[in-house]
Amino acid sequence: MIRCEGLVQRFGGRTVLHGVSLDVPRGSVFGFIGPNGAGKTTTIRILATLSLPTEGRAEVAGVDVIAHPAEVRRKLGYMPDNAGIYERITAQEYLEFFASAAGVAVASRAKVIANVVELTEIGHLAGREVMALSKGQRQRLLLARTLLHDPEVLILDEPASDLDPRARIELRLLFAELGRMGKTIFLSSHILTELADICSHVGIIEQGRIVTAGTMADLQARLRPGLRVKLSALGPFEALDRVLKTFSFVKAVTPVATEAHEPREVTRVAVHYEGDHHRLAELVAALCRAEIALIAVEPERTNLEQIFMDVTTGAQPTEP
Amino acid sequence: MSPLSRLAQPFRDPNPILRKELLGVLRTPLYLRALTASVLVLSSIVVAVAASSSDRYDHAQTGQAVFLLFFGGAALSMIVTGSVLGASAVSQEREARTLEALTLTGMPPWRLLLGKCLSVFAATALVPVAAVPILSMVGLFGGVNLGQIVIATGYTLTWGLFAVVFGAGVSAHSAHVRYAVFGALLLAFVGTFFGAALLTSLGHDLHTRYGLGLEGPFFFVDAYSAIPWGPEYRFYLITLPGVSLGLLLWGAFALGLAGLLEPGQDRTLPLKRWLLGAVAAGLGALTHGHAVFASTPRTRGVVAFLALAALAVVCLQLGFLWVTAPLATNPRMAREHAQRWLGALTPPTQRASFVWLLGVYALGAAVVVSVTARGDHLALASAWGLGWLATHLGLVGALANRKAQPIGSARAIMLGVILFTSALVWLIAALLRIDDVDRVLSIASLSPIWLLVAVERGLRAPSDPAWSAVIASAAGVYGLLGALSLGLYARNARARLVDGSSPRG
Numbered sequence: 001m002i003r004c005e006g007l008v009q010r011f012g013g014r015t016v017l018h019g020v021s022l023d024v025p026r027g028s029v030f031g032f033i034g035p036n037g038a039g040k041t042t043t044i045r046i047l048a049t050l051s052l053p054t055e056g057r058a059e060v061a062g063v064d065v066i067a068h069p070a071e072v073r074r075k076l077g078y079m080p081d082n083a084g085i086y087e088r089i090t091a092q093e094y095l096e097f098f099a100s101a102a103g104v105a106v107a108s109r110a111k112v113i114a115n116v117v118e119l120t121e122i123g124h125l126a127g128r129e130v131m132a133l134s135k136g137q138r139q140r141l142l143l144a145r146t147l148l149h150d151p152e153v154l155i156l157d158e159p160a161s162d163l164d165p166r167a168r169i170e171l172r173l174l175f176a177e178l179g180r181m182g183k184t185i186f187l188s189s190h191i192l193t194e195l196a197d198i199c200s201h202v203g204i205i206e207q208g209r210i211v212t213a214g215t216m217a218d219l220q221a222r223l224r225p226g227l228r229v230k231l232s233a234l235g236p237f238e239a240l241d242r243v244l245k246t247f248s249f250v251k252a253v254t255p256v257a258t259e260a261h262e263p264r265e266v267t268r269v270a271v272h273y274e275g276d277h278h279r280l281a282e283l284v285a286a287l288c289r290a291e292i293a294l295i296a297v298e299p300e301r302t303n304l305e306q307i308f309m310d311v312t313t314g315a316q317p318t319e320p
Numbered sequence: 321m322s323p324l325s326r327l328a329q330p331f332r333d334p335n336p337i338l339r340k341e342l343l344g345v346l347r348t349p350l351y352l353r354a355l356t357a358s359v360l361v362l363s364s365i366v367v368a369v370a371a372s373s374s375d376r377y378d379h380a381q382t383g384q385a386v387f388l389l390f391f392g393g394a395a396l397s398m399i400v401t402g403s404v405l406g407a408s409a410v411s412q413e414r415e416a417r418t419l420e421a422l423t424l425t426g427m428p429p430w431r432l433l434l435g436k437c438l439s440v441f442a443a444t445a446l447v448p449v450a451a452v453p454i455l456s457m458v459g460l461f462g463g464v465n466l467g468q469i470v471i472a473t474g475y476t477l478t479w480g481l482f483a484v485v486f487g488a489g490v491s492a493h494s495a496h497v498r499y500a501v502f503g504a505l506l507l508a509f510v511g512t513f514f515g516a517a518l519l520t521s522l523g524h525d526l527h528t529r530y531g532l533g534l535e536g537p538f539f540f541v542d543a544y545s546a547i548p549w550g551p552e553y554r555f556y557l558i559t560l561p562g563v564s565l566g567l568l569l570w571g572a573f574a575l576g577l578a579g580l581l582e583p584g585q586d587r588t589l590p591l592k593r594w595l596l597g598a599v600a601a602g603l604g605a606l607t608h609g610h611a612v613f614a615s616t617p618r619t620r621g622v623v624a625f626l627a628l629a630a631l632a633v634v635c636l637q638l639g640f641l642w643v644t645a646p647l648a649t650n651p652r653m654a655r656e657h658a659q660r661w662l663g664a665l666t667p668p669t670q671r672a673s674f675v676w677l678l679g680v681y682a683l684g685a686a687v688v689v690s691v692t693a694r695g696d697h698l699a700l701a702s703a704w705g706l707g708w709l710a711t712h713l714g715l716v717g718a719l720a721n722r723k724a725q726p727i728g729s730a731r732a733i734m735l736g737v738i739l740f741t742s743a744l745v746w747l748i749a750a751l752l753r754i755d756d757v758d759r760v761l762s763i764a765s766l767s768p769i770w771l772l773v774a775v776e777r778g779l780r781a782p783s784d785p786a787w788s789a790v791i792a793s794a795a796g797v798y799g800l801l802g803a804l805s806l807g808l809y810a811r812n813a814r815a816r817l818v819d820g821s822s823p824r825g
């Protein structure tokens with residue numbers, strides 16, 4: 001649905017993108033992740049037909065962004081990272097303005113606006129001045145605006161940065177809903193946790209290069225083979241360690257810090273093992289037989305944060 | 321869509337920009353306060369003048385003075401506010417990062433620009449319209465009739481509209497409001513100066529022949545009732561204003577459109593269309609005016625008309641240069657623009673367009689020679705040709721050079737050349753004690769228009785010794801400008817050969 005090949009972007013003498021290639025399948029929620037200054041916005045602006053790449057090509061919804069920008073715009077909803085906003089008009093007027101500008105027919109305009117307002121739950125803000133809205137409310141209004149022409153593809157640049165946790169969670173639910181409606185969503189972020197749950201696909205960019213990309217499951221399997229589980233028990237670490245080490249399929253046992261409010265006798269370990277859930281059942285049974293007071297068994301999900309730490313080097317972008 | 325429903329479309333679905341901007345203006349407390357203040361200032365000046373002049377002049381004269389003062393002030397205030405507000409129309413959206421969202425809606429650039437222009441015009445026109453009650457004072461004094469007031473109102477509003485559209489045109493090419501405002505005010509100042517001068521010289525001619533009541537740029541107000549219906553009425557009062565106003569407005573709009581086109585589109589397209597229209601309309605107007613020229617050879621009006629046409633061509637060339645400067649610092653865009661426009665205006669790469677431009681100049685010279693029925697044709701044509709060639713070479717040199725160098729230094733070079741040559745001429749004039757300002761201006765302004773006026777005057781008094789000094793300094797200045805421009809161009813051409821790559825980026 002979104003594809004780019006060998007995008008190179010130079011500003012002055014400085015190369016910001018070094019051949020970025022991506023493939024985002026239809027209906028996926030794609031997380032485009034990278035530290036500040038990695039080149040996310042630069043890539044996104046090319047996809048949104050707002051700037052021409054120095055080299056390379058890109059397609060959105062099967063249409064070439066360089067050759068047919070007007071057609072791409074009809075199929076694309078783009079929300080910039082720090083969008084400007086008009087003064088002295090209300091949220092309702094703002095949406096009417098953009099609906100009219102986007103050429104939504106007069107007859108269906110009211111209905112179209114009502115639909116996006118309902119979807120983004122901003123009905124109560126209709127009469128408020130746009131400038132007076134909070135950051136989270138503004139983001140929802142901007143999102144409503146990008147949905148007015150019913151785009152197939154949504155490209156959202158850092159939609160959740162600067163939001164408080166509650167607004168962030170609400171926005172995430174909204175994206176999930178849009179994903180269910182069959183829209184292809186391309187989100188960028190430099191904050192990992194805000195994306196982990198809703199992305200089906202991820203691409204990680206660092207200093208203008210894609211370091212890894214694929215489905216979440218794919219990346220997990222590729223980068224962190226094996227399974228991990230966290231065990232908590234009452235008693236010393238050594239007791240646990242001794243029992244677990246007797247199994248050959250256990251790769252590593254590492255102590256994990258407990259929370260400050262937990263009793264001192266609680267011990268927690270992370271166990272890295274190979275195999276399926278039967279193996280885990282074996283481990284639990286062995287611990288019980290050894291009369292270790294097991295109080296919790298939690299799967300440790302490989303999250304985006306760990307993948308990110310694995311693939312990026314943390315190097316600072318070099319200035320010319 | 322049927323023609324009828326197409327006509328009804330703007331009413332069923334009004335331009336969203338117009339609607340939004342007007343809402344914004346009406347909700348700005350500052351705007352209403354400024355409106356009230358300017359109406360108060362305008363009316364107190366008018367009242368003061370009326371009170372002070374009523375004991376020295378008769379009632380009709382006082383009425384006329386109040387009338388002129390009112391419309392002069394209204395025109396001036398519309399020009400200033402129109403250019404300032406027009407200049408912020410697009411650049412403000414660019415600065416506030418709202419323009420991109422608008423372009424992404426797929427709204428055609430002409431609609432965007434039209435909405436901006438109309439809303440700014442409405443906001444500025446409210447000042448004179450709100451102040452119209454002051455005019456009732458004219459009714460007390462007499463001396464001016466209702467028809468004249470209607471014409472003067474339309475006339476003032478037209479000046480305001482120009483200022484707005486030119487301002488918006490500048491604005492579409494600027495990334496920052498302050499540069500746009502500066503550029504638009506400069507343009508408004510130069511345009512008002514030249515426009516008023518041209519109108520005055522045109523009016524001067526008609527004034528003496530028909531005994532018009534009003535002189536200066538406001539002569540039109542009288543001309544419509546004083547000049548009898550005939551070829552002159554049709555040419556001077558219908559064709560000439562219609563064609564020149566239409567072309568100027570269209571040109572300004574085209575300039576704005578060019579600034580709003582996509583990075584990948586040919587930004588010169590609107591100006592090329594305009595050029596076609598301008599040539600067609602100009603030729604049409606000339607044909608229409610032929611009867612007038614034939615019956616009254618060598619009037620100042622003809623010179624003024626030709627000067628207007630020449631000014632339009634200069635504006636066009638400057639516009640071409642301007643739109644070639646890409647706004648974004650994107651190397652691909654810069655490269656494409658450089659290729660397209662170096663090609664279009666420079667001799668070696670696209671000979672055809674160069675020859676074509678020279679042809680336009682030759683045509684202009686031929687027209688000058690043919691309509692000025694007596695005098696030294698060779699001197700006129702060579703003065704004209706010299707001026708144009710130098711201007712053309714100057715533009716080519718500047719364009720070629722700015723593609724190879726940072727834009728700032730190219731601008732500084734051109735500005736330096738202009739200031740230096742202008743200063744030189746004034747110096748020569750001072751040394752030779754030439755006190756005819758027209759003549760010094762003719763050279764110092766580096767404008768073929770003034771040169772033409774000077775040549776015409778020189779031909780009337782061929783024995784005047786100062787005249788040869790003027791011709792000599794003109795030749796020197798234009799020669800210098802031409803040589804410097806060729807030098808710049810050649811230098812850049814060599815740089816590109818050595819470099820082996822496209823300039824800049």
Ligand SMILES: Nc1ncnc2c1ncn2[C@@H]1O[C@H](COP(=O)(O)OP(=O)(O)O)[C@@H](O)[C@H]1O
Pocket residue numbers: 011012016034035036037038039040041042043317649
């Ligand atoms: N128009 C521009 N001119 C010069 N450098 C730019 C321009 N736009 C972005 N950059 C540089 O490109 C790099 C990547 O920027 P960006 O794509 O905005 O990063 P992010 O991943 O944070 O969105 C940054 O170092 C930025 O300074």
Ligand SMILES: [Mg+2]
Pocket residue numbers: 040041042081157158
């Ligand atoms: Mg960014």
